[in-house]
């Protein structure tokens with residue numbers, strides 16, 4: 001045998017032993033990551049939240065968010081099918097705790113059966129229940145629709161009012177529904193629609209810290225230029241359906257990604273903020 005070569009000693013199992021480099025326990029502990037990486041940012045990512053500089057409601061950040069939403073959703077509008085303000089009002093009331101897709105399946109038959117406000121006003125709420133059952137909460141919705149139709153005949157000569165105060169006296173109509181009708185049909189920016197998508201995304205983007213829809217609306221009205229109120233809400237609603245969904249948002253495909261510090265992001269190049277979330 002040549003000098004310097006030592007034969008391998010077989011193990012008890014018969015397999016040859018593999019020599020592994022000895023690794024010190026210390027080398028397994030990586031150094032503390034920089035602040036931007038600690039909360040889930042990718043290595044090397046630059047945080048926009050450097051202490052003392054980051055202000056989520058800074059005008060330049062809000063402008064950038066609006067510009068990117070315009071690129072993503074240049075001319076979106078309400079997805080509820082309608083041909084008149086009355087049909088839009090009915091569809092919006094039906095959409096509470098339901099989806100636009102579901103409502104759009106129900107309303108064509110509904111408006112064929114009861115084409116006018118007068119037709120709805122003549123009904124007893126329970127007569128309407130079977131037609132709208134699949135949208136959920138059908139008993140309350142029936143009462144609201146019949147009540148709203150009667151009030152419109154009584155106070156507004158059968159026409160859906162085009163003012164916030166007028167709409168808010170109708171049963172089943174709160175600011176969200178009123179804003180949908182005013183913005184989408186009448187083109188009037190009296191407020192910002194705050195539905196479940198606007199609520200969630202405004203919080204994720206740190207445009208508000210509130211949970212109460214009324215307070216969120218006030219925050220958004222302060223931040224967003226009035227001429228953008230109508231479009232902005234539609235854009236967030238579309239974004240909430242397509243990418244920024246409630247569970248598992250598709251952050252890797254999102255144009256707003258490096259502006260967004262939401263705690264529940266699924267992928268991030270910037271620091272996540274624990275208070276920013278749905």
Ligand code: SF4
Pocket residue numbers: 204243244245249250251252254255256257258260261262264265266
């Ligand atoms: S990055 Fe993710 S959480 Fe933030 S807005 Fe986009 S989809 Fe929503």
